[in-house]
Amino acid sequence: MGELKLMKGNEAVAEAAIRAGVDAYFGYPITPQSEVMEYLAAEQPHKRTGMVLLQAESEIAAINMVYGAASTGKKAMTSSSSPGISLKMEGISYLAGAELPCVVVNVVRGGPGLGTIQPSQADYFQATKGGGHGDYHMLVLAPASVQEMSDFVKLGFDLAFKYRNPVMILSDGVIGQMMEKVELFDPIPRCTEFNEEWMLTGKTADREKRVVTSLDLDSAKMEKHNLDLVAKYKKMQENEVRYEEFQVEDAEYLFVAYGCSARICQKTVKIAREMGHKVGLLRPITLYPYPSKRLNELADRLKGILSVELNSGQMIEDVKLAVNGKTKVEHYGRMGGMIHSPEQVLCAFEEFLLK
Amino acid sequence: MDVKDIIKPENLVYERTKNLTDKALSYCPGCGHGVVHRLTMEVLEELQITQDTIGVASVGCSVLAYEFMNIDMTQAPHGRATAAATGIKRCWPDKYVFTYQGDGDLAAIGTAETIHSCNRGENFTVIFINNGIYGMTGGQMAPTTLPGMKSSTTPYGREVELMGNPIKMTELVAQLPGTYYVTRQSVHTPANVRKAKKAIRIAFENQKLNKGLSFVEIVSNCNSGWKMTPVDSNIWMEENMFPFYPLGDIKVNGELVTK
Structure with missing residues (x-):
């Protein structure tokens, strides 16, 4: 340890x-x-x-x-x-x-x-x-x-x-x-090798110069560069999606929340379950790439999703895109530095999803 | 005797530095950028430090400097070249690092980065081309545009009451304790080219001393932006730019030069 x-x-x-x-x-x-x-x-x-x-x-x-x-x-x-x-x-x-x-x-x-x-x-x-x-x-x-x-x-x-x-x-x-x-975690030493072909280390006689730039005035080349970036993002979507699930196995309703809101929702899940509501929590760990695929799978058996965020409703757009109309998606969140309590999230759940 | 008979290594008196690429310069004919590119690259070759040098291009006419300079270079956002250079030099104190910036980049949008890099005494070289105008975007007023001088955004001449004064960035940074060598040169005559090269050489040699930032301003023409022939623009520069931006060393070995 x-x-x-x-x-x-x-x-x-x-x-x-x-x-x-x-x-x-x-x-x-x-x-x-x-x-x-x-x-x-x-x-x-x-x-x-x-x-x-x-x-x-x-x-x-x-x-x-x-x-x-x-x-x-x-x-x-x-x-x-x-x-x-x-x-x-x-x-x-x-x-x-x-x-x-x-x-x-x-x-x-x-x-x-x-x-x-x-x-x-x-x-x-x-x-x-x-x-x-x-x-x-x-x-x-x-x-x-x-x-x-x-x-x-x-x-x-x-x-x-x-x-x-x-x-x-x-x-x-x-x-x-x-x-x-x-x-x-145990310390790892600083890297001392700078061998990759993009790293600027000073041009030696045995290699071509290296250039770091985001500029290309040739639009065809710039489009190619953009397509390469898109391909890179696709790889991230395939390989790097991370999320955590809490009491999702039998859930009929789902909270989607990240960061501190996820911590708050964890408590709300416990309270709601004590009241007999089958609620779970999906916590995206990567917000980009987003766990859209998993949300889409879960949406098949969910009665509703509450996106809980400390804002006026931003992540909910990604939740809706992921779910693609399969189930009801609502938002709840305090703003401007105010923080919702687990009980306030519960009230929102009852108002938006149970009624 | 045929011309081919004289093209022999023993007859070679001048050769373009290997630190310049074969790419045709994108600069207007008559512009000073090409000369300063050459001087900077010759200095690196003569000091044999090419393999240890990392350059930072800026935004402006010289944004594509890395196409012509055959060395490792990065291209910084507008005005941020000295911040990028700080990041490089702090991580690689043994490398030679330089920025290549115009007056819009260094003296307007990048003022904060310039002043603070100079004041921290970052141990790299700044090559600053001052032509009193925004060349690449089509000749708008720069922070260095002279009073009364015409540009596309001062079509009736710069009115100081409305548009403010031109800024002498080089005199300003010379006042800061972090600068070690501050000079103003030009490249419009062979004699000035030689002086400018000497200044650039000192500015790179200073990096070995680790005593602060070396700042070389080159007052240059912009015949296209000024709407003049190259020859006329050089005469205009002598008559108008040099009285406002006088040539010569301003700070040497960390001491202000008294005249």
């Missing part, structure tokens, strides 16, 4: 970054995720592993530092919260276009605009549908525990390098701020 610690979600991300052999973290302070950089600064990762830590002048600079480091094959990451993630979106689009790996953590807070510093899941569209300009997707992981905040940093980099694509860890203010027991 690995080392056990009581940590905040944000701290777990930082510790996991050092242990995952990350080469560089570039950040900018924003609530509710500032502990990530603070923890790293206190730990002095350059002494532990040689990892670079730099506080940038803005979120824009930070993501472009990630872009530069990633161009050379280094494991680079950044973290922020909603308004800061909006600023990073240009850079993320370039990273996706240039097919560079990186991990971006979004500890989501309420919006729009400056919004609030309290937890929210209102960045679902931005995270899963692209967010920046152009046709692209990040691979999106949604942790629902401090344990997953740690584990998904390592998994995130594995997937980012497997697909040469930005990976977003879409967390929220609850998961980032709460403290839980976490089993830390």
Whole structure:
């Protein structure tokens, strides 16, 4: 068993970054995720592993530092919260276009605009549908525990390098701020080999130059590049869908929820079952690619689905697409930093699905 | 004697650096970009650091610099070249890293990145082409457009009262403690080309010293954007640009040059 610690979600991300052999973290302070950089600064990762830590002048600079480091094959990451993630979106689009790996953590807070510093899941569209300009997707992981905040940093980099694509860890203010027991994985050394043909290491006489760019002024070539990206996303859909089921076996009704909402719904399932309602929970772990196939299978025997999210109804669109009219799909969620209680979810279930 | 008889290795007096590709430049005839590309690539070859150099192209006319420079390069979003270069250099302190940026990229949209990279003393080289105009998008007003100067968005000339003043980015970054070498050059005459090459060479050699950022501005013409012939644009540059953007070293070995 690995080392056990009581940590905040944000701290777990930082510790996991050092242990995952990350080469560089570039950040900018924003609530509710500032502990990530603070923890790293206190730990002095350059002494532990040689990892670079730099506080940038803005979120824009930070993501472009990630872009530069990633161009050379280094494991680079950044973290922020909603308004800061909006600023990073240009850079993320370039990273996706240039097919560079990186991990971006979004500890989501309420919006729009400056919004609030309290937890929210209102960045679902931005995270899963692209967010920046152009046709692209990040691979999106949604942790629902401090344990997953740690584990998904390592998994995130594995997937980012497997697909040469930005990976977003879409967390929220609850998961980032709460403290839980976490089993830390054993440290893995930083990579010292940069042999892949896309990594910029300096042109030697025995090979062609390497170029990292998202630009091609030849539209036919640009279309080909877009088709290659589409093929890559299809592979993600085939191989990387992750989800967790809770009391789904005999369920007549289903909650679909991720992150902190999934934790809340778990409690609602217990209460509802005590009342005699056969309710289950499907927790998507990957929000892109989405567990659409599984939802479609389950929809054949379900009387209704409640999509529970801390927003006005974003993920519900993916649930409806997956279910394709087979069963009733409703949404429930608080907004603007308010968090629904298990009892409120139960009320919504009774009102929208039982009546 | 036939011309073929003189094409022999022993008669070779000049050869294009291997650090340039065979691709025809996309720049307008008369533009200074091609010369600065050549100088930068010659310096890398002469210092024998090509295998250890990573370049960062920006957005503007030189967005395709990596098509002409036969070295490993990445292409940064508009204005973000020095941030990308920071990411590279911090991860690879032993590599030579440079950005190649125009005035719109470096002195307008990328102002924050430029100033903070300079102020942190990032140990890389910035090549800054200042032609006082947005060339690639068709000749709009740049942060460096001179008062009274015409562009497609200042068709009656830049009115300072309405459109603000041109910015002298090079003098500005020279004031920051993180810059080690700051100079302004041009490439419109053979003598200036030689001086500019020397400056670029120093700017790369400085990376070995690890003492801060080296910043080389090249005041260049944009004959297409300025709507002039190449020769006229060089004369106009001498008469109008140089009085506002005077050539010469501004900071050497971390010390401001007093004139």
